[in-house]
Amino acid sequence: MEPTDVSESILMQHVIYREFGEREVLQVAQAPVPEPREGEVVIRVHGAGLNPIDWKTRKGLGFAARQIENRLPWTPGYDVAGEVVAVAEGVTTLAPGDRVMGMVGFPAGGGAYAEYTLARADELAIVPDELDLVTAGAVPLAALTAWQALFEVARLESGQKILIHAGAGGVGHFAVQFALERGAHVVATASPANRDFLAELGVHEVIDYHTTDVAEECYGLDVVLDLVGGEAGKRSLHTLSETGVLVTIPTVTADDIVSAAEAMGLRAHGMTVRPDVFHLDEIAELIEDGDVRVHIDQAFPLNQVQAAHALLEGGHVRGKLVLDCR
Known part of the structure; x- marks a missing residue:
C-alpha cells in the first residue's frame, strides 16, 4: 500500500x-x-x-x-x-x-x-x-451463530419442528428466518411485546416465556436452539423427541445442559461461532433476495x-x- x-x-x-x-x-x-x-x-x-x-x-x-x-x-x-x-x-x-x-x-x-x-x-x-x-x-456474528447452530450442529431439515428461545433477539431473529426459509415449523419464545414482530417474520407459534412453561407446551421436537441457557435450557430438554437435539449457545451453562441431556439419554451440544465467509455469502444472498431481513x-x-x-x-x-x- x-x-x-x-x-x-x-x-x-x-x-x-x-x-x-x-x-x-x-x-x-x-x-x-x-x-x-x-x-x-x-x-x-x-x-x-x-x-x-x-x-x-x-x-x-x-x-x-x-x-x-x-x-x-x-x-x-x-x-x-x-x-x-x-x-x-x-x-x-x-x-x-x-x-x-x-x-x-x-x-x-x-x-x-x-x-x-x-x-x-x-x-x-x-x-x-x-x-x-x-x-x-x-x-456477521449473530447470523453466523444462527446458521452454524441450525445447519451444522443441529442439521435442521425441511418439515422438522424447532423451538427457538429468545426468537426476537440478535441471533434469534436470524435463526427464526433461516429455519422458516429451510421449511421448518418454527416455535419461538418471546415477551408479549415481541409477539407481533415474530408473527411478521412468519413464526408459526409464539410462547410467552413469562407465563408458559415450554416443557408443558411443547413435545416431540426435532430441534431446540437455546439462546438463553441455564434453567431455560435444561427445561427445554423435556420438549425433545427421542431423536431430537438441543444446541445451546451461552457457554457459561453449556456443560451443565449437556450433562443433563446425557443423564436423560438425549443429545445436546454447545457451540462457538467461527468466521466463515462461504456461510456469510449464503446469508448475504438471502438478504439480497428479500428472504431475510x-x-x-x-x-x-x-x-x-x-x-x-x-x-x-x-x-x-x-x-x-x-x-x-x-
Whole structure:
C-alpha cells in the first residue's frame, strides 16, 4: 500500500478499554489509521455490530477475555461493515471502494469499534446493494451463530419442528428466518411485546416465556436452539423427541445442559461461532433476495458506546444494536 492511500498522519477515533470492568472503562481515544499487512485490507467502518460477547469480555468473563488479558488496552468489536480504502500487496479479491462485511479479529484481535479497522481479505463478504453499511455491520456474528447452530450442529431439515428461545433477539431473529426459509415449523419464545414482530417474520407459534412453561407446551421436537441457557435450557430438554437435539449457545451453562441431556439419554451440544465467509455469502444472498431481513433496534455513535453497552447488557434488545462509526 502506498502511504498516501490512507496517509499515516491521519488520526482516527476508536474505542478502547485499559482494564476489565463496568461500561465506564470504555473510552474513545485517537490512534493512527492502521496499515494493512499481508493478506489484509483497511476498512472505513460504517457499522460495528454489538454482541453479548462484547460486554462479557469487557467484564473479564469468558474465553476471549483470557486471550486478551495481557494485551490491554484493547479495541472491542468483531462485527464490521464498511468500505475498503486500502489493500496490502498481493490482495487480489478486493479493491478500494468495495462494500464489505465480516466477522473479524475473532477472538483476540477485535478492533471493529473504530472509524477504520484492519481485516483479512478472506474474512469478508460483499454487502448486497439492498443493505446499507451501518445495518450490515450487525449481521456477521449473530447470523453466523444462527446458521452454524441450525445447519451444522443441529442439521435442521425441511418439515422438522424447532423451538427457538429468545426468537426476537440478535441471533434469534436470524435463526427464526433461516429455519422458516429451510421449511421448518418454527416455535419461538418471546415477551408479549415481541409477539407481533415474530408473527411478521412468519413464526408459526409464539410462547410467552413469562407465563408458559415450554416443557408443558411443547413435545416431540426435532430441534431446540437455546439462546438463553441455564434453567431455560435444561427445561427445554423435556420438549425433545427421542431423536431430537438441543444446541445451546451461552457457554457459561453449556456443560451443565449437556450433562443433563446425557443423564436423560438425549443429545445436546454447545457451540462457538467461527468466521466463515462461504456461510456469510449464503446469508448475504438471502438478504439480497428479500428472504431475510435485518432488524436494528438502535444505532449509536461511537461516543455513546457506554450507553450502547448498557442496553446490550440489559438483554432485552429486539434484533440488533449497532455503532454508527461514519
